[in-house]
Amino acid sequence: MARRLALLIGSRTFExxxxxxxxxxxxxVETLGDVLRKYGEFExxxxxxxxLEDxxxxxxKLFxxxxxxxxxxxxxxxxxxRDTNGHDLYLALRRTKLNFIxxxxxxxxxxxxxxxxSPSQRQIVIFDCCHSGAFIDSGMTPKHGVKTLSESDVLNxxxxxxxxLAASAANExxxxxxxxxxxxxxxxEALRTxxxxPDKEGVTVDDLHDYLVRRVGEDAVPMRPQLWKSAQNKPLMIARNPDPRKPLPPDVVDALFDTDVLRVRGAVAQLLRLCSGSDRRLAQDAERVLRERLNKTEDLLWEVAQEITSGLDQSTGSVRDAQISDEAVPKKPTATPEPDLTFDVSRKRRGAKLWLKLAASIGAASGVAVVNSALWQETKNTSISLNGASSSSEVQAIAAPAAKATDSEGQVTSDAVKTNLLPEPLSTFRDCTDCPDMIVIPGGTFTIGSPDTxxxxxxxxxxxTEIKVGPFALAHTEVTFDQWRACVQDxxxxxxxxxxxxxxxxxxxPVINVSWDDAQEYIAWLNTHVPDEYLYRLPSEAQWxxxxxATTVAGVPGPLVFENGMRTVRISSTAYPWGNEWDxxxxxxxxxxxxxxKVGQYTENGFGLSDMHGNVWEWMExxxxxxxxxxxxxxxxxxxEDHSECLSRVTRGGSWLDSPRKLRSAKRNEIWPFGSDVNIGFRPARTPLPL
Incomplete structure (x- = not known):
C-alpha cells in the first residue's frame, strides 16, 4: 500500500x-502537521x-x-x-553564519x-520563507520517465x-x-476547511496554489506565491476535502425560476427537502437559491408561498395534505430519472415552517400576511436557524402575535402574564436532567480587546471598546461527550x-471534533426544553x-461587577484573569x-466558570x-447582514494544544463554521430574561 510521508522543518532560533x-x-509546523495528518493521511x-548535518x-531519509x-x-x-551572487536559495539553520552562507x-x-x-513519483516541496521563489528560478527541471502508478483512493x-510551492518570488x-x-x-485554512x-472530494496541489494566490491577493500582502510542476498524469492530491459541496440539481434550479406554477411548486418542494436534510452545505445552497427567488417578489412565487403555508390548519396547525402537493417538476424530455419526492407528514411540516421563515424574513415589503399563529408559535421553536440566529427576531415584526389567554369577557387572565424575575447572580440552574448546569452572570461594563502594550x-x-453586558447565563463547563450523547439519544x-x-x-x-454547525444542532435541542423567551444560543464574543x-484575585485591576460580602468579582483588564504572567x-x-x-479539573474563575481558558477552543455565535x-x-x-458574507466564525479561550499566548482573555481565532478539530468544543449561553 502506498505511503504518504511528510517532513516538516521549522527554524526559529539562530546563533x-x-x-x-x-x-x-x-x-x-504544529498546525500544518495536524491538518496533513488528519486530512492528508500523512505520516x-x-x-x-x-x-545542518541532522x-x-x-x-x-525522507526521499x-x-x-x-x-x-x-x-x-x-x-x-x-541568497548568496552574494543572488542566484540560489539557502535555508537558514541554527548555526548559519551570514558571512559563510x-x-x-x-x-x-x-x-x-x-x-x-528519489524513487518516488509523487513529490511536493513547500517553502515558506523570504526569496523562496529562487528555488524554482535556479534550476528545477522535469524528471523524465514518469510511470503509471496505482489508483486506490482519492488521495492516491x-x-x-x-x-x-513557494511563498514569494525570488526577490520578495x-x-x-x-x-x-x-x-x-x-x-x-485551505486544507482544514x-x-x-469546495466542490471536489480532494484538494490538489494546483487547487491549493490557486487558493493561496487568491487569499494573499485579497489581504493585499506584498508577495506573490509561486508554483513549479513537472509532467504529470493526473492532478496530485495533497488532502481530502473534509466537507465537499454537492451541487444542487440544475434542473430543479432552472424550474425554480420558470414561469410555470407547477414547475415552481415542484422545485420549491425539492429545495425545502434539501434545506431540512442532513447535508449542511447542500442545505445552505438550497436556502440561498430560495432566497434569490424570493428576492424577486413576483406574484407567482407568493402564490406558491401562500399555498404551502395555507396547508396547515388554522386552528390546530395540522397538515392538510390535499393542499400541500408534492408534484414532481414538469420536465423537458431527458434521460435523467426523476428524483423521489415522497415526503412524510413531519417532513412536509418542517419544510412548510422553513418556507414560512424564508418568506417572512424577506417579504415584509411585499405584503405577504403571515396569519397562522399556531404554525408561527411552532416555527419559532424549530431547529432550523437562518443567518445564524437562534431566535426569530428577523420575522417577528410581520408575524401575527399569538393570542393572549382571555376569559369569557375578553379580559386577559392572570396566568397569561409572566413575571420575569431575574434569578440571583451566580446562582445555578438546569433546564432538564441532561442539560448543562448554567450559572447566572451579573451584568456590567468592561473594555473588550487588549491594549497595544x-x-x-x-x-x-x-x-x-467599552461594552455594556446585560445579565445572562453561561454553562458552568464546556459541553461534554455525555451531554452530547443525551442530545443524540433524544x-x-x-x-x-x-x-x-x-x-x-x-x-x-469536553466534546471535540464538532463544527459550529454541529453546535447549533445541540443548541436547537436545548431549546426544545425551554419556552420561547428563554432561548439558548452560543455566547457572543462580548459575553464570553x-x-x-472574571476574577476574585486581590490586586488585579478592573471594574467591580459583583459583591455580596463573601465574594468580590472584578472584570480583569490583564492578559489573564489572575494577572499578566502565565500560571x-x-x-x-x-x-x-x-x-x-475532564471538565472542571482546574480552578474556577470569579464567576464560578470552569475551563474558560484552555482545554478546548469554544465556538462563538x-x-x-x-x-x-x-x-x-x-x-x-x-x-x-447577508448570511453568505459570514464566511467564518470565532473561537475563544485557547486549548490543550496551545501555548500561553493563545490562552489570553483577548485572544481570538477565525474558523470556518463547518470546520472541526481535536481542540474545538463549545459551551452554551442563555438569557434569564425574555429575548
Whole structure:
C-alpha cells in the first residue's frame, strides 16, 4: 500500500544575532502537521532548530526511503537567504553564519539532488520563507520517465509529478502577521476547511496554489506565491476535502425560476427537502437559491408561498395534505430519472415552517400576511436557524402575535402574564436532567480587546471598546461527550452523532471534533426544553470575554461587577484573569496534560466558570470581523447582514494544544463554521430574561 510521508522543518532560533528569531515556525509546523495528518493521511515528522548535518540526514531519509507509489512532502519555514551572487536559495539553520552562507546553510541544490535520486513519483516541496521563489528560478527541471502508478483512493488516485510551492518570488520577502506565517496560515485554512476545492472530494496541489494566490491577493500582502510542476498524469492530491459541496440539481434550479406554477411548486418542494436534510452545505445552497427567488417578489412565487403555508390548519396547525402537493417538476424530455419526492407528514411540516421563515424574513415589503399563529408559535421553536440566529427576531415584526389567554369577557387572565424575575447572580440552574448546569452572570461594563502594550497581542484585538453586558447565563463547563450523547439519544445532533474522542475518552471530557454547525444542532435541542423567551444560543464574543475575565484575585485591576460580602468579582483588564504572567497550574495548555482533560479539573474563575481558558477552543455565535471598529458597544453577537458574507466564525479561550499566548482573555481565532478539530468544543449561553 502506498505511503504518504511528510517532513516538516521549522527554524526559529539562530546563533548569528543578525538573524532575527522567529515566533511563527513552530506554530506553523504544529498546525500544518495536524491538518496533513488528519486530512492528508500523512505520516508526519516534525523537526525544529536542527543543525545542518541532522537536517540533511532527515531529508535524505525522507526521499530515499520512499517507493515509487509513495507521496513525499517536504516543508520548510524560517529565514530564506541568497548568496552574494543572488542566484540560489539557502535555508537558514541554527548555526548559519551570514558571512559563510554557502558553508553553514542548507543549499537548495541538495534538496534538488535528493528529489532527483528519489524513487518516488509523487513529490511536493513547500517553502515558506523570504526569496523562496529562487528555488524554482535556479534550476528545477522535469524528471523524465514518469510511470503509471496505482489508483486506490482519492488521495492516491494516479496523480504524479514533482511540485514546488513557494511563498514569494525570488526577490520578495515572506511575511508573518500576529505571530503567524501568512502563507502557512492560509494553507492550513485551505486544507482544514476544503475551501481550496469546495466542490471536489480532494484538494490538489494546483487547487491549493490557486487558493493561496487568491487569499494573499485579497489581504493585499506584498508577495506573490509561486508554483513549479513537472509532467504529470493526473492532478496530485495533497488532502481530502473534509466537507465537499454537492451541487444542487440544475434542473430543479432552472424550474425554480420558470414561469410555470407547477414547475415552481415542484422545485420549491425539492429545495425545502434539501434545506431540512442532513447535508449542511447542500442545505445552505438550497436556502440561498430560495432566497434569490424570493428576492424577486413576483406574484407567482407568493402564490406558491401562500399555498404551502395555507396547508396547515388554522386552528390546530395540522397538515392538510390535499393542499400541500408534492408534484414532481414538469420536465423537458431527458434521460435523467426523476428524483423521489415522497415526503412524510413531519417532513412536509418542517419544510412548510422553513418556507414560512424564508418568506417572512424577506417579504415584509411585499405584503405577504403571515396569519397562522399556531404554525408561527411552532416555527419559532424549530431547529432550523437562518443567518445564524437562534431566535426569530428577523420575522417577528410581520408575524401575527399569538393570542393572549382571555376569559369569557375578553379580559386577559392572570396566568397569561409572566413575571420575569431575574434569578440571583451566580446562582445555578438546569433546564432538564441532561442539560448543562448554567450559572447566572451579573451584568456590567468592561473594555473588550487588549491594549497595544499587552505581550503577544494580535492585531485583531482592537481597538479597545467599552461594552455594556446585560445579565445572562453561561454553562458552568464546556459541553461534554455525555451531554452530547443525551442530545443524540433524544433525537437531536443527528449530523455528527459520534464525534471522535481522541485521548480523553471519558463521558465527562469536553466534546471535540464538532463544527459550529454541529453546535447549533445541540443548541436547537436545548431549546426544545425551554419556552420561547428563554432561548439558548452560543455566547457572543462580548459575553464570553466578559465572563472569561472574571476574577476574585486581590490586586488585579478592573471594574467591580459583583459583591455580596463573601465574594468580590472584578472584570480583569490583564492578559489573564489572575494577572499578566502565565500560571500553568490555572488551566490546561500545551504545558499541561498533553490532551483534553475532564471538565472542571482546574480552578474556577470569579464567576464560578470552569475551563474558560484552555482545554478546548469554544465556538462563538459571532461572524469573524478583523477589528472592533464597527462594534456597537452592546453584548449582542456581531453578524453579517447577508448570511453568505459570514464566511467564518470565532473561537475563544485557547486549548490543550496551545501555548500561553493563545490562552489570553483577548485572544481570538477565525474558523470556518463547518470546520472541526481535536481542540474545538463549545459551551452554551442563555438569557434569564425574555429575548
Amino acid at each position: 548569528d544575532t543578525r538573524l532575527a528569531p522567529l515566533s511563527a515556525p513552530w506554530d506553523d 508526519v515528522d516534525k523537526q525544529a532548530d536542527l543543525g 537536517i540533511q540526514a532527515a531529508i535524505q 530515499q526511503s520512499a517507493k515509487k507509489d509513495d507521496t513525499v512532502l517536504l516543508y520548510y519555514t524560517g529565514h530564506g537567504l 554557502r558553508g553553514t546553510s542548507l543549499k537548495s541544490a541538495f534538496i534538488r539532488d535528493e528529489m532527483d535520486y 488516485s494516479g496523480g504524479t509529478g514533482r511540485f514546488v 520577502s515572506a511575511y508573518e502577521r500576529d505571530g503567524r506565517s501568512i502563507y502557512t496560515e492560509f494553507m492550513v 476544503g475551501a481550496a476545492a 499587552e505581550k503577544d497581542r494580535d492585531g485583531d484585538e482592537g481597538p479597545l 433525537g437531536g445532533c443527528r449530523t455528527n452523532p459520534n464525534p471522535k474522542r481522541e485521548n480523553c475518552r471519558a463521558g465527562s471530557c 470575554e466578559y465572563a472569561a475575565r 500553568h497550574e490555572q488551566t490546561n495548555s500545551n504545558m499541561s496534560a498533553g490532551s483534553t482533560t 459571532d461572524c469573524y470581523f478583523y477589528t472592533y471598529s464597527s462594534h456597537e458597544g452592546n453584548d449582542a453577537p456581531r453578524l453579517a
